[in-house]
Amino acid sequence: MAPIRLLVGCVLALQVFTAALALERGCPTGTGNNTYANPALSLPYDGYLPAIDNETMYLHHTRHAGGAINNVNAILARYPTLRDSVTLADLVSKIGLKGFTHKYKIADNDTTALRNNAGSMINHAIFWRIMTSYNTSSPAAHLQPDLSALINATWGSPAGMLDALRSSASSLFGSGWAWVVYRSNGSLAIVNTPNQDNPLMQRFAAPATHGTPLLGVDVWEHAYYLRYRNVRASYLAQWVYLVDWAVVQRNYELAKAGSIDSLYC
Known part of the structure; x- marks a missing residue:
């Protein structure tokens, strides 16, 4: 009986280990073979009205964000060790670093492609999660005292934080993102990154923008x-009413704990 119990024990341990690896890999996944899948939205495409129209959400989710995921899967197929052993957050954080590039023998053109497409993946996964239906979430209902006090000390109020985020996003030249980030010293800051760069990127994001994203707004x-034409400020004025403060609080707790992969799951 002892060998059977030992075998059963080994099988259970392997199952736990395999489950842990799948969890640590992070989201968005869903294909069962360590490739990535486009995460579902929490609302239907018309659930973001009146801030964002359903056609924009459909095209944004399926074509732009979905296209980046397809590109990442195609690149990682050439690097199975990288695909099977590195989480999305770790990939985004380390892409372009010499040691990381050398370890996985990543070609220069694939480094650039991963910067753009894996950056898009994590950026959009955070973006989808941070939004809820229009004007239904309030900071008073969801922020815990420590985060509320930190926001108030930094910007005067949650509304002041969103005003500063809108101002920063409006000032960004060209395409990119505006973020509220948590820094290792316990402070909060608003930063911009161009294109699909992310504040986690150690190699490509400017040091002044480094931090863990708590929320981000896409200004591509x-x-x-489709709804606002070239008037970005009008989009931002409406977008702030989609912010899910419960997720802001959640992301803050995860950032403090260093659970970066859970931010976009």
Whole structure:
């Protein structure tokens, strides 16, 4: 009986280990073979009205964000060790670093492609999660005292934080993102990153923008052009009413704990 119990024990341990690996890999996944899948939205495409129209959400989610995921899967197929052993957050954080590039023998053109497409994956996964239905979430109902006090000390109020985020996003030249980030010293800051760069990127994000994203707003024109044309400020004025403060609080707790992969799951 002892060998059977030992075998059963080994099988259970392997199952737990395998489950842990799958969890640690992070989201968005869903294909069962360590490739990535486009995460579902929490609302239907018309659930973001009146801030964002359903056609924009459909195209943004399926074509732009979905296209980046397809590109990442195609690149990682050439690097199975990288695909099978590195989480999305770790990939985004370390892409372009010499040691990381050398370890996985990543070609220069694939480094650039992963910067753009894996950056898009994590950026959009955070973006989808941070939004809820229009004007239904309030900071008073969801922020815990420590985060509320930190926001108030930094910007005067949650509304002041969103005003500062809108101002920063409006000032960004060209395409990119505006973020509220948590820094290792316990402070909060608003930063901008160009294109699909992310504040986690050690190699490509400017040091002044480094931090863990708590929320981010997409200011590529594909995020708003059908409804707002080129008037980014009008989009931002409406977008702030989609912020899910419960997720802001959740992301803050995860950032403090260093659970970066859970931010976009």
